[in-house]
Amino acid sequence: MELLLWFPGLLLIVVMVLQVFSYAWARETAHNAARYGAYHARILGGTNEDGRQEASTYLSEVAGTLVQDPSIVVSRTAGRVDVTITARPRQIPLPGIDLPRFSVHASGPIEQFTAGS
Incomplete structure (x- = not known):
């Protein structure tokens, strides 16, 4: 009988913990995608479109619907x-x-070629 009283509350707590975990995981995955995009945009010869495309690809492959x-x-x-x-x-x-x-x-310095002396 006591289980009938406690079960809905316990179930709600479990769902809320899962939601907090999902939020944190989505944020971390998006941050990794931003770092990945920044890396590809800042390398020698990289463009803004390269960074955007790589970040988008990372999100679709790693995050899925997260x-x-x-x-x-x-x-x-x-x-x-x-x-x-922003998501x-x-x-x-x-x-x-x-x-x-x-x-x-995420940000980083743009790579530049300098001639050695």
């Missing part, structure tokens, strides 16, 4: 490249809970 509606922005200044991914995590359908979008960022 990261939803990603927006990938690659920008370049004189010596740096920045990749920002939302996959959500377990719980009434009244709406997970916020997250944004992750």
